Amino acid sequence: MKLYIVAMVFLMGVGQIAHAKDKPAPAVNASDQKSFTTVSAWVRTQMKDGGRYAETDATEQARVNARLDEMAALFENKGSVDKMSTDEKVTLLNSQEEINAILGKRDGDRLICKRERPLGSNIPVKTCETARQVEERRRNDSKDIRDRQINKQKKWG
Helix, strand or coil: CHHHHHHHHHHHHHHHHHHHHHCCCCCCCCCEHHHHHHHHHHHHHHCCCCCCCCCCCHHHHHHHHHHHHHHHHHHHHHCEHHHCCHHHHHHHHHHHHHHHHHHHHCCCCCEEEEEECCCCCCCCEEEEEEHHHHHHHHHHHHHHHHHHHHHHHHHHC
């Protein structure tokens, strides 16, 4: 009986560890002005073409830049989180959470895993790809379909 309880506790712990790995690491997390300046510059460069967050659209980039500017103003006035008032800390945390939510959805390095049954088999297979690979495949497939439709129309006139 004791072995059964120990095994259940172990399995619950393993499940929590596996679940924790599924959550993306926050992109913006800083406690003082120097570290925030570094992180902010990195995020702004990663939102450009070819960056980790290149999938963000113009409105999302504007929101992220506005929140980064708000956070920069707070750090400019106080220097670190320790010196901020409770209201300023709440504002900082809310801005940080909004940025991380936007960037978490648009992270090109985020793994997307699926369990699917291959054609002709009942045994499910787990496949994982990055969000960037999924989007690139989607674009290529759409282009291929458009090209085939155009060629078919040219053939039949």
